[in-house]
Amino acid sequence: MAKELTPRSENYSQWYNELVVKADLAENSAVRGCMVIKPYGYAIWEKMQAELDRMFKETGHVNAYFPLFIPKSFFSKEADHVEGFAKECAVVTHYRLKNDPDGKGVVVDPDARLEEELIVRPTSETIIWNTYKNWIQSYRDLPILCNQWANVVRWEMRTRLFLRTAEFLWQEGHTAHATREEALEETEKMVNVYADFAENFMAVPVIKGAKSANERFAGALETYTIEALMQDGKALQSGTSHFLGQNFAKAFDVKFATREGKEDYVWASSWGVSTRLMGALIMAHSDDHGLVLPPKLAPFQVVIVPIYRKEEQLEAINEKVEEIVNKLKAKGISVKYDNSDTKKPGWKFAEYELKGVPVRLALGPRDLENGTVEIARRDTLTKEVVNLENIDQYVADLLEEIQKTIFQKAFDFRTEKTTKVDTYDEFKEVLTNKGGFILAHWDGTPETEQRIKEETKATIRCIPFDGEKEEGTCIYSGKPSSQRVLFALAY
Amino acid sequence: MAKELTPRSENYSQWYNELVVKADLAENSAVRGCMVIKPYGYAIWEKMQAELDRMFKETGHVNAYFPLFIPKSFFSKEADHVEGFAKECAVVTHYRLKNDPDGKGVVVDPDARLEEELIVRPTSETIIWNTYKNWIQSYRDLPILCNQWANVVRWEMRTRLFLRTAEFLWQEGHTAHATREEALEETEKMVNVYADFAENFMAVPVIKGAKSANERFAGALETYTIEALMQDGKALQSGTSHFLGQNFAKAFDVKFATREGKEDYVWASSWGVSTRLMGALIMAHSDDHGLVLPPKLAPFQVVIVPIYRKEEQLEAINEKVEEIVNKLKAKGISVKYDNSDTKKPGWKFAEYELKGVPVRLALGPRDLENGTVEIARRDTLTKEVVNLENIDQYVADLLEEIQKTIFQKAFDFRTEKTTKVDTYDEFKEVLTNKGGFILAHWDGTPETEQRIKEETKATIRCIPFDGEKEEGTCIYSGKPSSQRVLFALAY
Ligand SMILES: [Zn+2]
Ligand SMILES: [Zn+2]
Numbered sequence: 001m002a003k004e005l006t007p008r009s010e011n012y013s014q015w016y017n018e019l020v021v022k023a024d025l026a027e028n029s030a031v032r033g034c035m036v037i038k039p040y041g042y043a044i045w046e047k048m049q050a051e052l053d054r055m056f057k058e059t060g061h062v063n064a065y066f067p068l069f070i071p072k073s074f075f076s077k078e079a080d081h082v083e084g085f086a087k088e089c090a091v092v093t094h095y096r097l098k099n100d101p102d103g104k105g106v107v108v109d110p111d112a113r114l115e116e117e118l119i120v121r122p123t124s125e126t127i128i129w130n131t132y133k134n135w136i137q138s139y140r141d142l143p144i145l146c147n148q149w150a151n152v153v154r155w156e157m158r159t160r161l162f163l164r165t166a167e168f169l170w171q172e173g174h175t176a177h178a179t180r181e182e183a184l185e186e187t188e189k190m191v192n193v194y195a196d197f198a199e200n201f202m203a204v205p206v207i208k209g210a211k212s213a214n215e216r217f218a219g220a221l222e223t224y225t226i227e228a229l230m231q232d233g234k235a236l237q238s239g240t241s242h243f244l245g246q247n248f249a250k251a252f253d254v255k256f257a258t259r260e261g262k263e264d265y266v267w268a269s270s271w272g273v274s275t276r277l278m279g280a281l282i283m284a285h286s287d288d289h290g291l292v293l294p295p296k297l298a299p300f301q302v303v304i305v306p307i308y309r310k311e312e313q314l315e316a317i318n319e320k321v322e323e324i325v326n327k328l329k330a331k332g333i334s335v336k337y338d339n340s341d342t343k344k345p346g347w348k349f350a351e352y353e354l355k356g357v358p359v360r361l362a363l364g365p366r367d368l369e370n371g372t373v374e375i376a377r378r379d380t381l382t383k384e385v386v387n388l389e390n391i392d393q394y395v396a397d398l399l400e401e402i403q404k405t406i407f408q409k410a411f412d413f414r415t416e417k418t419t420k421v422d423t424y425d426e427f428k429e430v431l432t433n434k435g436g437f438i439l440a441h442w443d444g445t446p447e448t449e450q451r452i453k454e455e456t457k458a459t460i461r462c463i464p465f466d467g468e469k470e471e472g473t474c475i476y477s478g479k480p481s482s483q484r485v486l487f488a489l490a491y
Numbered sequence: 492m493a494k495e496l497t498p499r500s501e502n503y504s505q506w507y508n509e510l511v512v513k514a515d516l517a518e519n520s521a522v523r524g525c526m527v528i529k530p531y532g533y534a535i536w537e538k539m540q541a542e543l544d545r546m547f548k549e550t551g552h553v554n555a556y557f558p559l560f561i562p563k564s565f566f567s568k569e570a571d572h573v574e575g576f577a578k579e580c581a582v583v584t585h586y587r588l589k590n591d592p593d594g595k596g597v598v599v600d601p602d603a604r605l606e607e608e609l610i611v612r613p614t615s616e617t618i619i620w621n622t623y624k625n626w627i628q629s630y631r632d633l634p635i636l637c638n639q640w641a642n643v644v645r646w647e648m649r650t651r652l653f654l655r656t657a658e659f660l661w662q663e664g665h666t667a668h669a670t671r672e673e674a675l676e677e678t679e680k681m682v683n684v685y686a687d688f689a690e691n692f693m694a695v696p697v698i699k700g701a702k703s704a705n706e707r708f709a710g711a712l713e714t715y716t717i718e719a720l721m722q723d724g725k726a727l728q729s730g731t732s733h734f735l736g737q738n739f740a741k742a743f744d745v746k747f748a749t750r751e752g753k754e755d756y757v758w759a760s761s762w763g764v765s766t767r768l769m770g771a772l773i774m775a776h777s778d779d780h781g782l783v784l785p786p787k788l789a790p791f792q793v794v795i796v797p798i799y800r801k802e803e804q805l806e807a808i809n810e811k812v813e814e815i816v817n818k819l820k821a822k823g824i825s826v827k828y829d830n831s832d833t834k835k836p837g838w839k840f841a842e843y844e845l846k847g848v849p850v851r852l853a854l855g856p857r858d859l860e861n862g863t864v865e866i867a868r869r870d871t872l873t874k875e876v877v878n879l880e881n882i883d884q885y886v887a888d889l890l891e892e893i894q895k896t897i898f899q900k901a902f903d904f905r906t907e908k909t910t911k912v913d914t915y916d917e918f919k920e921v922l923t924n925k926g927g928f929i930l931a932h933w934d935g936t937p938e939t940e941q942r943i944k945e946e947t948k949a950t951i952r953c954i955p956f957d958g959e960k961e962e963g964t965c966i967y968s969g970k971p972s973s974q975r976v977l978f979a980l981a982y
Contacts, residue, residue, distance in 0.1 A: 097566070
């Protein structure tokens with residue numbers, strides 16, 4: 001079949017690239033590094049957005065919108081930030097084209113050069129803190145709890161659909177607080193929201209923790225992260241929340257009158273997740289037949305396919321399906337009935353398998369006689385014939401069951417692929433032959449981290465929040481350590 | 492009061508500018524021509540988006556996302572389009588900054604010049620039709636009914652918040668069809684969706700019609716529009732839907748195999764509304780006290796303010812209000828209870844008036860005794876005291892009533908401000924002294940239209956769909972005409 005995928009065992013990376021395109025999720029565009037998110041892929045992203053947006057609002061946040069462009073000089077204001085972000089970016093230098101004097105097409109008008117170049121935002125801390133300066137005078141103006149849904153651009157040389165693209169979609173929260181404690185609380189609250197979303201909607205188990213200094217966001221004092229494990233044993237950073245201290249307030253001179261009548265700089269957090277989550281979702285669950293989607297994020301949860309030879313059989317099936325569709329919809333289940341006559345059932349089965357529709361119902365003349373229907377689960381690829389009475393409750397229960405099963409499968413995989421090691425030899429051996437998460441003692445220095453990275457490509461994904469305190473010695477330097485940290489090869 | 496607005500009668504334009512800023516809708520940013528949409532303004536835009544998105548999906552459309560950047564050469568492919576759009580735009584020429592060799596800040600890296608410049612999309616026909624080329628082989632692949640919610644940039648020298656900004660938010664639908672008829676039907680369907688939205692959600696009456704050739708979208712064979720009338724007698728184009736014929740299919744070589752086994756170019760439509768609608772909403776209804784919002788688009792429909800002297804009074808009021816809030820929420824009404832103790836009731840009254848909250852409830856100790864509440868309507872500024880029993884139904888009915896009243900008021904205003912004229916003298920006289928919509932005969936030539944525009948600044952807003960056929964003579968040239976067209980000064 002034309003849409004057959006390269007098996008994961010053969011070439012995981014190729015399997016991913018083929019899956020994204022063949023399941024109609026996204027494709028490369030004419031602009032290097034920029035993707036087109038196709039309707040089926042975008043429908044999944046919209047479901048993610050809706051849930052996240054609800055969670056943000058339930059935790060007191062509001063949405064706003066800030067400019068796409070940032071004056072070049074803004075990047076120089078926060079020293080670490082400029083190192084991290086002002087380098088590979090899209091630079092707008094002119095604001096006009098004109099007809100080519102040679103008569104062919106259009107050229108940039110040299111007279112329309114901007115006095116100061118504009119950068120297409122790679123992240124918006126600078127422009128937002130420059131704005132907050134005017135919004136904040138007193139403690140009464142705090143906290144500010146803004147989020148923005150936006151596109152951002154980071155020029156990347158090697159891109160992969162959803163995982164690393166020059167332009168991507170994301171949300172970025174930017175909050176301002178009167179105290180250090182409150183900003184830290186916010187930073188932690190939001191990494192918890194992300195973890196909740198990843199586990200309960202994406203069905204992807206994640207490890208929450210703090211980044212080491214090396215891996216922190218440019219300009220942050222702390223970066224909290226959720227780290228997920230993909231089927232090839234590599235980690236994917238899936239969301240980050242940053243405690244920015246007073247760095248941006250100082251860079252943009254944002255002071256406020258405290259409740260005690262003093263003056264202080266404002267405390268900040270920022271946090272974001274992006275279309276990269278689509279990559280995590282795809283890689284965490286899918287198989288050689290295609291996508292496997294958790295029911296809570298599937299554009300449609302159930303597809304119904306009629307099996308028939310004669311036109312009058314189809315008519316009878318259509319009638320019965322209408323009943324079924326109404327019953328399912330009344331239970332809040334999204335359904336697609338595909339009775340198009342240009343494709344055979346076998347083609348449809350493969351297509352919806354590829355697209356990861358959680359549940360498939362197939363209905364033929366014999367089912368009508370018997371009052372039954374064939375139900376297939378996408379996650380286990382199992383089928384059974386069930387009675388049509390109470391089909392709505394049956395499917396509702398099954399969807400819940402699938403959501404749980406998918407999570408449990410990913411959880412068990414991660415458990416199996418998490419290894420505690422106590423020596424550097426063991427570390428390298430596990431990294432090469434087994435992959436996955438490795439829990440090991442580290443002496444806490446950037447130097448050791450850097451050497452391990454250079455020698456093995458493994459990075460510290462995080463210092464887990466719920467890691468047990470355990471005395472030990474660093475696998476690399478032999479120096480003392482009080483907690484194991486999480487290493488892995490990563491996307 | 493610090494937030495008092497310049498009256499409309501004194502300076503309408505200043506009234507608008509002040510209102511947008513003081514009601515916390517939007518403000519100018521550090522980037523010339525780019526606005527910050529503040530949380531309260533963005534909440535209104537989100538309500539608009541939600542309704543429009545629902546309407547698009549109910550009419551069979553899906554969302555997708557296409558790149559922010561468009562290769563410069565794409566603009567030269569459709570001759571009219573390049574004239575209309577490739578001129579005032581943001582041009583990306585470089586993809587990297589580097590540390591200034593002189594040690595101060597960052598500079599553009601001259602080695603990182605793009606081979607072909609990228610244009611920040613002013614509209615996406617070109618990149619989308621370049622993409623559709625790969626999606627369409629046969630009539631079976633049609634229609635394609637995609638919409639995208641996105642930011643676009645058109646470099647503007649004179650900008651005004653919401654009405655004309657360099658960057659703005661919008662949706663752009665781009666559809667592909669097998670036949671001319673189907674593409675035309677789509678074009679008409681979407682202008683009807685826009686009119687439905689404007690009238691039934693924004694409470695803004697609109698005239699639907701076709702643009703004259705001069706005013707068409709660059710590259711379109713027909714542009715349909717909805718035109719609204721603002722309180723200063725000027726028209727605001729509020730949404731457009733374009734029949735693009737086969738122009739973009741030809742420019743990007745998008746052919747398909749027809750049902751009859753022949754080959755043909757694909758037919759296209761595109762349609763969009765933007766954050767400009769915010770300007771229309773603000774200007775259509777608001778008064779010298781501030782915003783007036785239709786209940787269907789208000790971030791919160793009801794605000795409750797407690798009136799008290801002593802703490803124990805507030806406690807009793809809090810308890811009663813909790814009951815009221817629950818009852819209102821159960822009816823799907825959004826409510827804010829403002830019992831903050833840092834502001835006086837008078838300040839709150841003015842603030843929520845300024846922000847256009849449709850209904851205000853005020854509750855004091857005497858109300859508790861009597862089982863009553865004071866209800867104030869924002870649209871009429873009237874107050875009454877009503878019984879608390881059935882307050883939920885009372886408020887629900889009142890919100891419906893307000894939605895209707897606001898629409899009717901705008902409708903009556905437009906009726907009063909629409910004038911039929913039969914001579915050019917009369918035309919100029921009405922334009923100068925009364926303003927508003929002017930219905931007049933026109934000979935159908937671009938030359939006459941252009942001269943009238945040069946002499947009076949008035950433009951043909953549209954050739955109304957439901958204009959009665961009526962023989963007459965052009966007010967300018969005296970040549971025969973078969974229908975009156977709609978003239979006005981416009982934003
Ligand atoms: Zn297969
Ligand atoms: Zn007033």
